[in-house]
Amino acid sequence: MMPNRPDAKRRVLFWLSLVCLALGALLAWQAQAQKASPQSGLALAMTIDDAIGPAIGDYFQRGLELAEEREAELVVVQMDTPGGLDASMRAMIRAMLISPVPVALYVSPAGARAASAGTYLLYASHVAAMAPATHLGSATPVQLGGGGGLPGLSEPEPETEPESEPVPESQGAVQEAADGEASQGESTQDAGSARQDESAQELAKRRGETAMERKVLEDAVAYIRSLAERHDRNADWAEQAVREAVNLTAREALEQNVIEVVASDLDDLLAQIDGRTVVMDDGTLTLSTADLAIERFDPDWRTELLAVITNPNVAYFLMIIGFYGLIFELSNPGGLVPGTIGIISLLLALFAFQVLPVNYAGLALILVGLGLIVGEALMPSFGILGIGGIVAFVIGSVILMDADTLNISLPMIGGIALLAAGLMLWVMTRFIGLRRRKPRTGQEELVGSEALVLDDFAGQGHVRLMGERWNARSTRPLSRGQSVRVTAVDGLTLEVEPLASSS
Structure with a gap:
């Protein structure tokens, strides 16, 4: 006798349902077990191998945000920098100090350096590390006070010695005898005074020669000492690095408690700092870096583009192109191409000047100079407007940037000035030729x-x-x-x- 077909189907469906429930329970248990079990963490690796500027600052802060989003255990920054802008450096340090993810600054590869602003960043990091054959230091502000004018115009005036009073004749013999007795000690006194003068000059150099230099220098000293004290590093050497621009090798920095680790590579660094306690914004944190997976976050196209735009020479050239593009568009309405190129170039230049240490007096002189040169072309004054414009343009270009490391290239300034002078000369000769030419109408x-x-x-x-x-x-x-x-x-x-x- 054949079994009932509907009953067989019900039994098959019943067993299939049990199997599906068992598989679902098994998958849920596995997911819960994976969630509960510890996973290997993530270390985000970044690279800084250029001067500290707006582009590097933007890249660094985006890296910290990405590390927080990815819940990384550590951010490792491989650094090789000659220094850079104070504003960008301070913005990076502020972001580092309030970051919930600890940051390890690692001066590498061999031959790299953490000079000037790099030294401040190293002192601000939660873990300071260096590779063999690297060095740090020279943290003295390069242009104290933001520039004091053109070179050679701020030389200190020599002190004049008071004139000696005439000696009466009756006292001549006594004075000669006294001079003879004192002649034996003059050499030793001169040597002592020379040493005192050298010490005074050295002290003035360490403390700053003017009030503005002293203010900037003391601010830098206090800043780096506060960073050193936060992470229990050698604050006295940090002050020396600012006042005297001294340097240390990786081994010397480790011996003098300037850094914590000398590591040959990233894996060695992660192994050495495992279990180390660091100071965070909300307390202390014990690092667990033994089995971290390294994920790289290298500079992308945005960082490269910002680095190009914020290059002082590029920003300067964009400003020139933008100015002349607008002038050509206004003098020949409807051309569109000069106006489009000009407005884009000018906006990019203004963005760059917003983040660069621009001397606005220099920028105003450049714009006035360009305006006078254009005025010479539109309203000939036999060279008065043109020569004045070129002089204002050159002076403004020289003093445009307040940082020595970001000065405009002198050959570029000279080339553009010669080009403007050639254009002005051509316009003048053309106008003179037109005045001599026979009229063609009327x-x-x-x-x-x-x-x-x-x-x-x-x-x-x-x-x-x-x-x-x-x-x-x-x-x-x-x-x-x-x-x-x-x-x-x-x-x-x-x-x-x-x-x-x-x-």
Whole structure:
């Protein structure tokens, strides 16, 4: 007897349901077990191998944000920098100090350095590390006070010695005897005073020669000492690095408690700092870096583009292109191409100047100089506006940047100034040539033209000029077919005289 077919189907469906429930329970248990079990963490590796500037600052802060989003255990920054802008450095340090993810600054590869701003960043990091054959230091602010004018204009005035009073004759012998007794000690006194002068000069160098230099120097010293004290590093050497621009190798920095680790590579660094306690914004944190997976976050196209735009020479050139593009568009409305290129270039230049340490007096001089050069082209003044514009343009270009490491290239300044001078000279010669050229329209064009006498007359008659019949007047009798020259125009009557060859 055959079994009932509906009952068989029910049993099959029942067992299939049990199997699906078992598989679902198994998958849920596995997911929960994976969630509960510890996974290997993530270390985000970044690279800084250029001067500290707006582009590097943007890249660094985006890296910290990415590390926080990815819940990374550590950010490792491989650094090789000659220094850079103070504003960008301080922005990076602020982001590092408040970051919930610890940051390890690692000066590498061999031969790299953490100079100037790099030293501050190393002191601000949660873990300071260096590779063998690297060094750090030279943290003195390069241009104290933001520049004091053009080179050579701020030399300290030499101190004048007070004039000696005349000695009476009666005291001459006594004075000579005293001089003879003191002559033996003069050499030792001179040597001592020389040493004192050298010490005073050295002290002035360490403390700053002017009030502004002292303010900037003391601010830098206090800043780096506060960073050193936060992470329990050698604050005295940090002050020396600022005041005296001293340097240390990786091994010396480790011995003097400037850094914590000398590591040969990233894996060695992660192994050495495993279990180390670091100071965070909200307390302390014990690092667990033994089994971290390294993920790289290298500079992308945005960082490269920002680095190009914020290059002082590129920003300067973009400003020149933008200015002349707008001038050409305004002088020839409807061209579109100069105006489009000009507005884009000018906006990019303004963005770069927003993040660069720009001296606005220099920027104003550049714009005034360019305006005077254009004014010379539109309203010739025989060189007065043009020469003044070139002088203002060159001076403004030299003092445009407040940082020595970001100065405009002098060959570029000279090249653009020579180009502007050549353009101005060409415009002047063109205007002079136009003034000497014979008029081509109006009554002035008729003076000096040749005409043909249509009938004999003495006094008034008619001539043909440029295919037209004109009334003519002459003080000499003229015959039909004779060639004459127009000497003046009186309304619709021409003053004529016979040509020398036809007289």
